[in-house]
Amino acid sequence: MSPPALMPVEAALERLLRLAEAAPIEDSERVALEAADGRVLAEPLVAGLDLPPWPNSAMDGYALRLADWTGEPLAVSQRIFAGQAPGPLQPGTCARIFTGAPLPEGADCVEMQENAEVLADGRVRFTEALRPRRNIREQGHEVRRGETVLAVGTRLGPIELGLAASLGAAELPLRRRPRVALLSTGDELIEPGRPLGPGQIYNSNRTLLKAWLERAGCVVTDAGILPDDLELTRARLGELDAVDLILSTGGVSVGEADFLGQVLREAGELALWKLAIKPGKPLTVGHFRGVPVIGLPGNPAATLVTFALLVRPYLLRRLGVAEVEPLAFAVPAGFAWNKPGERRQYLRARLDQGRAMPHPDQSSAVLRSAAWAEGLVEVREGATLAEGDPVRFIPLSEMLG
Ligand SMILES: Nc1nc2c(c(=O)[nH]1)N[C@H]1C(S)=C(S)[C@@H](COP(=O)(O)OP(=O)(O)OC[C@H]3O[C@@H](n4cnc5c(N)ncnc54)[C@H](O)[C@@H]3O)O[C@H]1N2
Ligand code: MOO
Numbered sequence: 471m472s473p474p475a476l477m478p479v480e481a482a483l484e485r486l487l488r489l490a491e492a493a494p495i496e497d498s499e500r501v502a503l504e505a506a507d508g509r510v511l512a513e514p515l516v517a518g519l520d521l522p523p524w525p526n527s528a529m530d531g532y533a534l535r536l537a538d539w540t541g542e543p544l545a546v547s548q549r550i551f552a553g554q555a556p557g558p559l560q561p562g563t564c565a566r567i568f569t570g571a572p573l574p575e576g577a578d579c580v581e582m583q584e585n586a587e588v589l590a591d592g593r594v595r596f597t598e599a600l601r602p603r604r605n606i607r608e609q610g611h612e613v614r615r616g617e618t619v620l621a622v623g624t625r626l627g628p629i630e631l632g633l634a635a636s637l638g639a640a641e642l643p644l645r646r647r648p649r650v651a652l653l654s655t656g657d658e659l660i661e662p663g664r665p666l667g668p669g670q671i672y673n674s675n676r677t678l679l680k681a682w683l684e685r686a687g688c689v690v691t692d693a694g695i696l697p698d699d700l701e702l703t704r705a706r707l708g709e710l711d712a713v714d715l716i717l718s719t720g721g722v723s724v725g726e727a728d729f730l731g732q733v734l735r736e737a738g739e740l741a742l743w744k745l746a747i748k749p750g751k752p753l754t755v756g757h758f759r760g761v762p763v764i765g766l767p768g769n770p771a772a773t774l775v776t777f778a779l780l781v782r783p784y785l786l787r788r789l790g791v792a793e794v795e796p797l798a799f800a801v802p803a804g805f806a807w808n809k810p811g812e813r814r815q816y817l818r819a820r821l822d823q824g825r826a827m828p829h830p831d832q833s834s835a836v837l838r839s840a841a842w843a844e845g846l847v848e849v850r851e852g853a854t855l856a857e858g859d860p861v862r863f864i865p866l867s868e869m870l871g
Contacts, residue, residue, distance in 0.1 A: 476746035478851070479779065479814055482753065486764075486780055487794070489755070490787035493762060495714055497646045503635060506626050508687045508871065509644040510789040515620040517637050520610035525573040526552075529605045532586055532594055533577035534564040536602055543593035550574060564594055573606055580605035613637070623790035627871075645789045650683050651691040651713040652676060653706075655721035655730055656768060657698045674837060675719040675766075675773045683717075685871055686782055687789075696721075696730060703729040704737075707758050714788065716761055717781065718754075720768030730765065734758055746851050748813040749834035750776040769834035775816045775846065778869040796868035800860040801826050803847070807855035814851045818843035819863070826863050840866075 498512030527533060527550075534544060538561060547563035550556040552570035559565055559576035567573070567580060582605060585598040613619055619637065620630055626642070634642060659673040660666065673695065683690050693710060696703055696718070707730075710716055721730055731754065734740040740756035740763075749772035754765030764781055766773045783794035804825030817828040818839045826847040829839035848862040849855065 474744065476744050476751070476813060476851075478746050482743060482745050482747075483780055483783060483795075486755070486784040487787050489762065490784045493714075493788060494790060495645055495648055495788045496790075498643050499646055500641045501644045502641055503631055503639060506631060506634075506642050506644060507628065508685065509626050509642075509647070510687070510786075510791055511620055511622055511624045511626065511642060512645045512790075513643045514618045514622050515624075515634055515637070515639065515642070517613045517615050517617050517619050519637065520615050521613040521636060522607055522609055522611065525609050526607050527567045527569055527571050527573060527580045527605060528607050529580055529582040530568050531580050531582040531584075531605065532564040532596075533559065533567045533573055533580050534600075535559060535561070535576050536579050536600055538562050538564075539596065539600060543589055543595040545593050548574070578602050578606075621792075623792055625786065625791050648688045648715065648785055648788060649691065649713040650688045650715045650717055650785070651693045651710040652679055652683070653693045653696055653716060653718035653730075655696045655718055659695050659720075661695075674770050675768065678770070678774065678837075679717065679719070679777060682777060682782075682870065683785075686785060688785065698729065700729050700732060703733050707733055707737075710761065711759060713761060715785070716758060716763040718763070718765045719773050721765070730754075734763060738763070745776075746813045747775060747779070748811065748815045749832075750779075750816075751813065753780070767834075770837045771818070771832075771834045771840060774837070774840055778846070778864075778866075779816070782869060796864050798848075798862045798864040798868070801863045802858045803855050803861045804857065805855070806857050807849050807853065810852045810854050811849070812851055815849040816846040816864075817849060819847040820844045821863065826861055 544564040546566050547560040549566040550571040551568050556572055556574040559574040565574050579600050579602055581596050581600055587595045587597055624630060654673050654676050658669055658671050660670050662672050680690050691713060721728055731740055734756045737759055738757040743753045745751055745753055749769055750767055752767050753776060756763045766776045786794040802825045804822055804827040817832055819826045819828045821844055828847060829842055831839045845863050845865040
């Protein structure tokens with residue numbers, strides 16, 4: 471009998487996103503703008519004013535009414551700086567005006583000072599033809615009052631926060647942060663700072679995931695290293711009832727001391743997925759007393775790839791984010807690929823003169839090549855590649871936030 475087919479990446483993502491939509495995190499809180507970076511909007515941001523709020527000058531120069539201009543020089547009747555409220559333009563004159571200053575009532579054109587000559591008597595001659603509305607930033611040009619500027623579910627970054635600030639928002643209604651409990655499994659693991667005993671390795675997944683989850687806006691509970699004991703595993707999981715997700719690493723393949731799996735089976739449900747991803751084949755998805763559980767493979771590069779491609783989008787979708795997949799683009803392969811694989815490979819790679827160059831060490835156990843990499847290059851299952859063929863490149867920077 472042939473082994474069951476591996477689950478394609480798209481199918482795994484699709485299933486996880488459906489699970490995320492079935493368990494949305496909907497609570498919201500009002501948060502000061504300065505503390506809102508990386509968070510998700512719980513309500514649309516609706517403009518309470520026009521932007522700009524009034525017509526203003528795009529240039530340092532002179533504001534005038536075109537009908538007043540016959541080709542003769544005009545006297546300057548006022549000077550208007552940004553931040554001032556000008557009076558109406560006196561007929562038959564122009565106003566000295568600076569960038570960002572409000573246009574005086576009655577003016578319908580601004581000419582930049584480079585096209586103006588100030589005569590000895592102070593009057594100004596315009597040297598080029600003038601056009602109506604030239605160099606005027608119109609009221610409401612960017613945003614009209616009442617318009618939705620950012621949709622619910624928008625992930626806020628510096629640019630969105632700047633936009634909210636330009637509309638005068640001091641606080642925003644945000645989804646609360648997801649609470650994630652992080653578990654490591656493996657008797658070989660100890661935490662950095664302690665001496666390494668025989669057979670032991672330092673726990674790197676915990677540090678990697680904690681930092682990454684926090685960047686993604688989560689509150690992380692460190693649930694430590696799961697003991698190799700059924701009773702203790704049961705007790706430890708039982709303590710994690712106030713979280714939105716239990717995320718574990720290790721112990722998901724075919725190991726014998728799979729206490730996590732056993733406890734999940736008796737007090738929840740558990741599915742063992744075999745994904746067509748390399749690195750990252752085994753993934754556990756289930757529930758423990760109603761709390762979603764995702765178990766990532768323990769190999770550090772497998773943890774990284776499955777978190778980036780599956781868990782991060784899952785968490786964002788639980789917050790109602792629509793676009794959860796990282797931006798990716800096609801680049802020419804700087805390498806050949808002769809052996810078609812049954813799993814889709816995500817190679818740790820850099821761009822060299824626009825071509826994707828994989829690191830020579832693609833071992834699932836290795837993090838160093840990921841620290842070197844700028845992104846992941848996708849080699850699809852069953853594919854061979856010649857140098858120059860297009861491959862998808864996903865920048866790590868797209869996924870690390
Ligand atoms: N007979 C089979 N063996 C394995 C299979 C398989 O299908 N049949 N799959 C391989 C693949 S692919 C992967 S990926 C791993 C997945 O292993 P587990 O998730 O069960 O993880 P462990 O066995 O606990 O650990 C794997 C590896 O990673 C190291 N590790 C684990 N946790 C951490 C951590 N927190 N920090 C640093 N390193 C960690 C661990 O020491 C092991 O070296 O299974 C393959 N085997
Ligand atoms: O999925 Mo595993 O990461 O290939 O070693």
